[in-house]
Amino acid sequence: MKVLFATWQFWAISAAFFAALTAIFAKIGIENIGSDFATFIRTIVILLALALILTATGGWQSLSTISSRSGIFLVLSGLATGASWICYFRALKVGDAARVAPIDKMSVVLVAIFGVAFLGEQLSLPNWLGVGLIAAGAILVAYKG
Template sequence: MWIVFALLSAVFAALTSILAKIGIDGVNSNLATAVRTVVVVVMSWLMVFVTNNQSGLSEISRKSWIFLILSGIATGASWLCYYKALQMGSATEVAAVDKLSIVFTLILAFFFLHDTFTMKSLIGCALIATGTIIMVW
């Protein structure tokens, strides 16, 4: 079932790039990111209440709070940079470079989460990096 959600995530991410590129025309990239963030916050809390998960808020551990907050900061930085890049470059090139996050995730997961490299993951990362270079330069 995870693959369905992962594919939907990829489709929505692609839509995000296209819709944002159109919507950001003539708008400050930081302001555009703030507007988008408000929409995401409203949608997220709506899902929490629709699925009746709001009671779980008090069950979040201190460690989870810290890492969720740090993740939120990283997400905010990513979105601010993404929107600025999208305002300055083509959606295709920006999206391609953004996908290098897969390569960075593999490296960071190796060092911080002790994930292991497989031949398949190394080849995949090399192909992603090569594909990005081909698409952008």
């Protein structure tokens, strides 16, 4: 079991599972409140949960251990996350969760493109076929016909 927790596959599947719950819980939760306020509440919950996890695992670090390069990119990542959450909750407020979530997951396609373009990662022909199928699948699931 310990080996399972060390694999990226376990954590990626767990992320997908919790992302699915996020969409369902959020759609129900934003029913009578503004999407930006809902995002604010969600953020507070995440901050408290992470503080608890860091305390329980002894994972707190001094800010001086973070290089300026890492710091800049973590701030940019935080800003991108915030923008993503705001957009996601606004989309959920006006759209069906079953249609919003697949379009949100088009991020998978964009990560593949950005990974190749900016990080020098390489994808094989079958990998690109998978990226194309993800894009097509997201569009088909979101299609209201």
